[in-house]
Every structure is written in structure tokens, then in C-alpha cells.
Amino acid sequence: MIAMSGSYDDSMIDVSSDSFWEVGNYKRTVKRVDDGNRLCNDLMSCIHERARIEKMYAQQLSEWGKRWRQLIEKGPQYGMLERAWSALCTEAEKVSELHLEVKAALMSEDYEKLKNWQRDAFHKQMIGGFKETKEADDGFRKAQKPWAKKLKEVETMKKAYHSACKEEKLAASRETNSKLESNNNPEAQKKLQEKVEKCQQEAQKTKERYEKSLEELDKLTPQYMENMEQVFEQWQQFEDKRIRFFKELLLEVKQHLDLSTNHRFQTIYHTLEDTIDATDAEEDLKWFRSNHGPGMPMNWPQFEYLDWSRVRSFKRRSILDWSVDLNRTLSRRGTKKNSEGVTLTGISQTGSDQPVQPSKTNSSSLTVPNKAPPTGFNPFDEDDDDQDEEKQEVQVEAVEETPPARNHISGKKQEVKTVSSTERTADWSDEETAANPFSANGDGNPFEEEPASPVLSVPVRALYDYEGQEQDELTFKAGDELTKIGEEDDQGWCKGRLKDGQVGLYPANYVEDIQ
Numbered sequence: 179m180i181a182m183s184g185s186y187d188d189s190m191i192d193v194s195s196d197s198f199w200e201v202g203n204y205k206r207t208v209k210r211v212d213d214g215n216r217l218c219n220d221l222m223s224c225i226h227e228r229a230r231i232e233k234m235y236a237q238q239l240s241e242w243g244k245r246w247r248q249l250i251e252k253g254p255q256y257g258m259l260e261r262a263w264s265a266l267c268t269e270a271e272k273v274s275e276l277h278l279e280v281k282a283a284l285m286s287e288d289y290e291k292l293k294n295w296q297r298d299a300f301h302k303q304m305i306g307g308f309k310e311t312k313e314a315d316d317g318f319r320k321a322q323k324p325w326a327k328k329l330k331e332v333e334t335m336k337k338a339y340h341s342a343c344k345e346e347k348l349a350a351s352r353e354t355n356s357k358l359e360s361n362n363n364p365e366a367q368k369k370l371q372e373k374v375e376k377c378q379q380e381a382q383k384t385k386e387r388y389e390k391s392l393e394e395l396d397k398l399t400p401q402y403m404e405n406m407e408q409v410f411e412q413w414q415q416f417e418d419k420r421i422r423f424f425k426e427l428l429l430e431v432k433q434h435l436d437l438s439t440n441h442r443f444q445t446i447y448h449t450l451e452d453t454i455d456a457t458d459a460e461e462d463l464k465w466f467r468s469n470h471g472p473g474m475p476m477n478w479p480q481f482e483y484l485d486w487s488r489v490r491s492f493k494r495r496s497i498l499d500w501s502v503d504l505n506r507t508l509s510r511r512g513t514k515k516n517s518e519g520v521t522l523t524g525i526s527q528t529g530s531d532q533p534v535q536p537s538k539t540n541s542s543s544l545t546v547p548n549k550a551p552p553t554g555f556n557p558f559d560e561d562d563d564d565q566d567e568e569k570q571e572v573q574v575e576a577v578e579e580t581p582p583a584r585n586h587i588s589g590k591k592q593e594v595k596t597v598s599s600t601e602r603t604a605d606w607s608d609e610e611t612a613a614n615p616f617s618a619n620g621d622g623n624p625f626e627e628e629p630a631s632p633v634l635s636v637p638v639r640a641l642y643d644y645e646g647q648e649q650d651e652l653t654f655k656a657g658d659e660l661t662k663i664g665e666e667d668d669q670g671w672c673k674g675r676l677k678d679g680q681v682g683l684y685p686a687n688y689v690e691d692i693q
Contacts, residue, residue, distance in 0.1 A: 198406075198410075199402075199403070199406070201322060201326045201329065204315075204318035204319075204322065204406070204409075204410070205315075207314065207318065207410060207413055208311060208314045208315045208318065208413075210413070210417060211308065211310050211311045211314050211413065211416065211417075212307075212308065212311055214299070214300070214416075214417065214420045215296065215299075215300045215308060217420070217424070218292060218295070218296040218299075218300070218420075219296075221292055221424065221427070222289055222292050222293060222296075225284050225285075225288050225289045225292070225431065226284075226285070226289060228284060228431075228435075229280075229281045229284040229285045229289070230281075232277045232278070232280045232281040232284065233277075233278065233281045235274075235277055236273075236274040236275070236277035236278045236281065237274070239270045239271070239273055239274040239277070240270070240271055240274040242267075242270055243266075243267040243268070243269075243270035243271045243274070244267070244271075246266070246267050247264055247267040250263050250264050250267070251264075256462065256465065256466060257461065257462030257463075257465045257466065258456060258457045258458055258461055258462055259457050259459075259462055261453060261456075261457075262453050262454045262456070262457045265449070265450050265453040265454065266450070268449075268450075269446055269447070269449075269450045272442075272446045273437075273443070273446060276437055276440065276442065276443055276446075277437075280434050280435060280437070283434040284431065284434055284435075287430070287434070288427060288430055288431050288434065291427060291430075292427055295423055299416075299419070299420065310416065314409070314412075314413050317409040317412065317413075318406065318409050318410075320405075320409075321402070321405030321406045321408070321409050322402065322405075322406060324398055324401070324402065325395070325398050325399065325401075325402035328391070328394055328395045328398050329395060331391050331394075331395075332388070332391045332392055332395050334391075335384065335387045335388035335390075335391040335392075336388055338384040338387070338388070339381065339384035339385050339387070339388040341384075342377065342380045342381035342383075342384040342385075343381050345377045345380065345381070346374065346377035346378050346380070346381045348377075349370065349373040349374040349376075349377045350374050350377075352370050352373070353367070353370040353371055353373075353374050356370050634662065634663050634664060634665065635661055635662070635663055636661065636662040636663075636691060637659060637660075637661055637662075637691070637692040638659070638660055638661070638662050638674070638689040638690060638691055638692060639657065639658070639659050639660075639689060639690055639691075639692050640654045640655065640656050640657060640658045640659075640660070640688060640689050641656060641688055641689060641690055642656050642688050643655050643656050644684060644685065644688050646682065646684075648683075650682050650683055651682050651683050651684065652674060652676060652680065652682040652683065652684045654676065654684070658676070658677075659677065659692065660674045660675060660676050660677065660684075660689070661674060661675045662674050662689070662691075663675055663681070666686040670685060670686050670687065671683045671684070671685060671686065672684060672685075672686045672689075674689075
């Protein structure tokens with residue numbers, strides 16, 4: 179047995195040996211209880227970090243898959259190889275889902291399970307520390323207390339015996355030195371001899387007490403060892419539960435992390451492999467030939483019959499072209515200044531019994547110069563002098579209707595009404611004979627506009643769907659209601675107004691009157 183020094187309280191703290199049986203060395207077992215709680219916290223942190231990594235990896239996989247899927251779809255790759263390439267993005271998205279499931283399993287199952295076990299295994303005290311730590315420390319202290327107390331007595335007896343042995347040796351040394359001296363005093367010699375005998379007796383007594391104390395300590399040792407074993411075994415079982423629980427938990431974590439055993443994970447890569455293996459270069463080339471190469475269908479030119487449904491548009495465009503040509507011809511005549519002219523006051527629609535419909539009209543007007551050309555002059559010949567074009571006045575007044583009027587020449591039959599501003603002279607003259615009646619200094623327009631016909635307003639309902647082919651045509655669905663504001667012309671077209679105020683033409687046989 180290794181001897182120890184110090185009081186009992188000191189011996190419970192100061193350790194002079196590394197053996198578990200030494201007083202106070204049970205503290206390491208008590209500390210293991212605290213370490214178990216710390217290990218629970220560490221393992222929870224470990225699982226939490228791994229779950230965060232799984233989540234980040236899943237997000238990065240998903241973002242990578244979406245970004246590259248868009249690039250592949252917008253890129254030049256085509257055919258079955260495009261599908262094989264896109265399969266990599268599909269794999270990333272599906273693996274991302276699996277890793278999100280791993281993250282969820284780690285946090286909802288493993289993390290929570292460990293957290294609950296820690297709460298049940300370690301109970302915090304109000305003062306501080308854990309109840310289990312205090313129980314372990316109290317158990318070891320109680321088991322060790324009798325033996326530690328007897329050990330303290332042994333230490334005391336040992337000190338007394340060693341001190342007595344030192345006194346005995348010192349007295350014997352003095353007696354020997356006294357005998358060697360020449361002037362030996364018998365009385366002094368006798369006292370030294372008595373001192374030696376007394377020290378020998380004291381040493382013998384302390385030796386006996388020391389040996390007896392050791393015997394009593396040895397008798398307590400088996401009981402001490404048994405008590406310490408019981409307490410130690412109790413906390414061995416506590417630690418055994420923690421180790422077994424950690425082992426079980428780590429196996430569950432491994433099962434959640436190991437995607438190789440997940441049949442869905444295996445299916446992802448089997449599908450990816452099958453998709454890639456299915457890529458056929460010949461099929462891709464055949465697809466490209468059919469969709470972007472010589473295999474594409476072609477609308478080759480062929481004889482086409484006239485589409486009579488487009489006659490109205492053709493007729494309207496012809497009249498418009500005639501008006502433009504007329505304007506261009508008149509503008510290029512070699513005149514210096516308009517003195518008198520023929521005014522085109524209106525382009526009115528005519529039909530079998532078709533009145534003019536606009537409620538407010540400023541008729542389009544053209545001022546045609548009334549100059550007498552030289553003999554043999556063709557009034558429609560173009561003058562080579564382009565500078566005279568600036569002197570030609572072509573006045574086109576804006577047309578305003580309520581509802582909004584058409585600002586271009588329609589495809590209906592048209593007639594041009596002209597009124598002379600002055601009495602035409604017998605011969606054409608090159609000199610200025612009259613001022614422009616529409617100029618600011620003139621006497622105004624001496625001609626009045628032709629009075630407008632009464633406005634027609636008949637509610638009708640569409641029988642069929644119709645989509646306008648031109649800008650001045652209406653578009654409506656079967657069942658829509660509109661207002662007929664113009665009689666049917668000889669081409670079968672009527673003028674109407676939709677509920678939103680839009681005015682235009684429509685086929686007369688597509689609607690019926692509302693009774």
C-alpha cells in the first residue's frame with residue numbers, strides 16, 4: 179500500500195497516485211458523467227452541421243439542374259442527345275430531393291431522438307450541475323470514507339514511528355560520540371544511555387501502533403473495494419446506456435446518409451444510364467433533316483384562283499392608288515401659283531339606295547389648279563421642273579365623324595363631286611385670274627357642303643364569328659350585339675359600331691336584326 183500524507187479532506191483532493199483506489203481518484207469517474215452530457219451536445223452539433231450541409235448541397239444541385247436545363251433547352255443541341263444531356267439535370271433534381279429528405283431525417287429523427295434522450299438521462303439542478311454528477315460523487319465519497327479515515331490514522335502512526343526512529347538514531351549517535359571523548363563524564367554518559375533506551379522504547383511503541391493501524395486498514399480494504407466496486411458499477415451501467423444509445427443512433431444516421439441502399443437512388447442512376455444509352459445518332463440526324471433540312475415540307479408555288487372575298491379590299495386599294503396618282507400628277511403641273519381652281523369637296527359613298535352616314539363631316543378636299551395650258555398641252559403630262567411642286571396647293575381637310583369616321587378611302591363605289599369656284603373661262607389662261615378662295619385673304623369658301631343624310635342606327639346580333647381582314651373591318655363573336663349605322667352596299671358590306679365605340683365594316687349576312 180502506498181503511503182499518503184495530509185488530512186482526510188486534503189487526501190480527497192490531492193492525489194499522489196494514478197490508481198483508482200487512491201483517495202479522490204474516483205473523481206475521474208464522476209467527471210465522465212459530465213462528459214456524457216457534453217458528448218450529447220457535441221453529437222447534436224455534429225448532426226446539425228451535417229443536416230445543414232445536406233440542405234446546402236441539395237439547393238446547389240437543384241439550382242445547377244434548373245440553370246443548365248434552361249441553357250440546354252435554349253442551346254443548339256437537339257434530339258435524343260438533348261434528352262440525354264437533360265437527364266443529368268433530372269438526376270440532379272431527384273438527388274437533391276433525396277438529400278433534402280436526408281436533412282429532414284437527420285433533424286426530425288436523429289437530432290430530436292438524441293435531444294430527448296439527453297433530457298431524460300441528465301437532470302439539471304437549481305444550483306448548478308447535474309443531479310447524476312452529484313449522485314456519483316456522493317456514492318464514491320460514502321464508499322471511500324471509512325477506508326480514507328483509517329488511512330489517515332495509518333499516516334499519523336507512520337509519522338510518529340518515523341519520528342521516534344530518528345530520535346533513537348540521534349540519541350545513539352550522541353552516546354557513541356560521548357564514549358569517544360577523553361574527558362568522559364560518567365553521569366553524562368549515563369544520561370545519554372538512558373536517552374537511547376527511552377528512544378528505543380518509544381520507537382518500538384510507535385512501530386507497534388503503526389503496524390496495528392495498518393492491520394486495521396487492511397481489514398477495511400476488502401469492504402472498501404466492494405463498496406467502491408458497487409458504486410463504480412452503477413455508473414458503468416449509466417455509461418453503458420449512453421454508449422449503446424450513441425451506437426444505435428450513429429447506425430440510424432448512417433442509414434439515413436447511405437443513399438446507396440435507397441432503391442430510389444439506384445433507380446435514378448438506372449434511369450439516367452438507360453436515357454443515355456438510348457441516344458441514337460442516326461435518329462437525331464434524321465430528326466434534324468425532317469425539321470430543319472431537306473426533309474421539311476415546302477409550300478411550292480402553284481396556280482391560285484381569285485379569292486372573291488378579297489375583292490372589296492382590292493377595289494378599295496385600287497381607288498386609293500388612283501387618288502395618290504391623281505395627287506402626284508396634279509402636284510407636278512408646271513404652274514407658278516393657283517389663281518382659280520376646281521375644288522374636290524367630297525368623296526361620298528354611292529350605292530343602289532345608300533345615303534351618306536357621318537353626322538359631322540369635313541369632307542376631304544383637293545384644290546386643283548384652273549390654269550389654261552398652252553395649245554396642245556396635255557394636262558396629265560408630268561413637268562420636269564420639280565421645283566414647281568412646292569407651289570402646288572393640295573388641301574386635304576381632316577375628316578371627323580361621330581362615331582369615329584374612316585380616314586381612308588373604303589372599298590365601296592365612290593364618286594367625286596366637284597364645284598367650280600368661279601365661272602370657268604372659255605380658254606385656259608397662264609395668268610393669275612383669281613385668288614385661292616380657301617386662302618386667309620380670300621372671301622371664304624363660296625360653296626356649301628352637301629348636306630349629310632340622317633344617321634342610321636339599327637341594333638343587330640352576330641350570327642357567326644368574324645375576324646376583320648383589314649384595319650377598317652370589325653371583329654366579333656357569334657352572339658355579340660352591335661349597331662348598324664350604314665345600309666348594305668352592292669358588295670354585301672354594312673357599316674356598324676361595336677359596344678366599345680369601334681366603327682367599321684362587316685358582312686351583312688353575318689348578322690340579323692334584333693326584334
